[in-house]
Amino acid sequence: MLEQIISNVRVMGHHPLKDVGVADGKVVFVENSGAAKEWTANAVVNGEGGVLLPGLVEPHIHLEKAYLLTRMEKEAESLQDAIRMTADMKKIFTRSDMRERSLQVIKEAVRNGVTHMRCHAEVDPILGLSAIESALELKQSVRHLLDLQVVAFPQEGIFKSPGTAELMEEAIHLGCDVVGGITYQDPDLNEHLKFVFELAGKYNKPLDFHADFSDKPEDLAIVQIAKRTMQYGLQGRVSAGHVTSLGSLARVEAEAAAELLSEAGIHIITLPATDLYINGRGDEEKPRRGLTPVKLLQEKGVNVAIGMNNVQNPFTPFGKADPLETAWLLAVTAYLGGERDASRLLGMLTESASRVLALEGYGIREGAPADMVLFRERTERDVLLHKSETRTVWKRGVMVADTRIEREREIVHHMKDRGEDHR
Template structure:
């Protein structure tokens, strides 16, 4: 394959020659193989969605209060009633939708406090089913807490034994501060035993007294787990005293923890108990970046008990993030694309990522010739290329199991 007239993020204009799934060289002589003319538009690396819940996708049940806690209550009532076939159908629809819009790497949390582990079994099957179009990492997520109910700790262990990629946790949902701390240590012990990464929901609350990120950082350093730990949401950071943030953020950076805000859902769920002014409820991205913390973004939800909207487009997530944290200067806008590309690759971690000779040929041919317009219009890519193969076109078509098919916006 030859992609000619490609404009890269650093301003270079190149012709990209791909052979055997690898970027072989730039500006090679045009040949008779498949040729895509980028027409001087941006060609960029595909997106990472570093925090998502595939098991609950496309379950648009009304959350009247709009709070995180009502969403959890609704989910608890329905999760045990879901069949494996239903989960698989909804999840594959969502994965295709995300791939068509440029996302090739999806880290999903699956609730393993559902005692039959039906949701996990479904996700393990989907991971294998869709591997030609997307890579999925599964975090075993104890939604109801590790120590809130007898046996949840064993379910988490069983999920890891069955093949989940990461150990999850939710310390702010444990009954006491002490149990929250104990849950973090349990997660690290389990991750160490099975050589897994730690990927937690951390401090997802407006409560300024929720400060489990500091405990996560302590155990990351103690267990020498730098670069293997992610902290999702951390919305309480928005409400922390500035002096406390000033003290704790350098420690988080030293621990090499990736923080994963979820702007669409954080701004929807948080601040629900405020009158006016309302808190935005998102961890401060600029402040974390200035302290040397790796920050990547997640989409979190699509049409589920926590969020009634969502399309799977990571540019929508980025668009919300740059507005909430006022990242609108030229330098900030130019940097922002890293939040859904290179920073995600670092947290995954994904080697051979990026448009350079010798790397895997994973690319997006966009419809815009500059980053500002890509952010303004948030259009899906004209071509999604995975391993040197076109897997999606125009946000509408996807190549799945040997044939082209129309991308569905929701299951039918």
């Protein structure tokens, strides 16, 4: 007996329509529609020709500093201003405050189809390990909704903020999944890189950097990161967010850097909402766009994923925890407007991001965990164009969100309020 069949769906946009069977939290078959009639299921969800994707993967987000707009007296004027403003606000973060805002992001993200997430929790003398502990607690308590990876992230620098080195190691002891690094906070880049690579090596953890977040072509810490990745034999286990300075390099130099990143198996995470908002503003005329060169990187074989980074704070006073919104923004600003580009973008939210998180058995195929999101649009391009409002989300085979049902409830409620419900 099957738990569910999701019928008449386009799996990753392909024809013909498929039926997907789910039992014990796993996909047990993907067959042409109607071909699996001998099965009986507890529930059948008719996908009506809509696109079924594996659960969306959010590879780079900050939970404990989300939703700060009402606490800000002004908007940030630069990256360093955003860091300073947030450091000030962090002084009065409490555990329940961090938990509440983090949970709000997670719930929104799940409604939007996210089934896996990697968050960067801050480690510094201001917060100590409280943000780490909050994230690790959430990792357990939201397991039924999504799988959360926690990065120990030294936002204030490791050597610039004495005490952080020790806290980083404690954070890994507490159970963080990933060692975080940041290339633009400590005065000595090599000292910083040496520390985080050695910590990752000591505890056999992957690394995830905030790197080269500027428009300055001379900021090329990513080259050092790639070289060290090969020295330490960590190919495929190192990621970097932002890396926007590559977008300001001359083409031939950017190509050489991209080839090196490809060779070192570095995953790049573009964070368009933050990058577009913060970068370029130092240019008094002809402002640069400030994105990493997505197409060039992909042409050279680099795995590129898309992240939200922040939700409503000084770094990014926008966002509603929706990966489709971020992908749409990248489509507009990175000239990715074609039909194939829509598939490429959805691939970056799913398959590419799953490689960043090193997820095993990811995808819609027999034996894989039944983590899926169903859109009612018939094509991937429409999913992106409409930033689809109707999404049904499954985590390990359990339906955890169905915005179509919510919308119907809202409409009925609205009609009742207006006395239009004559049933």
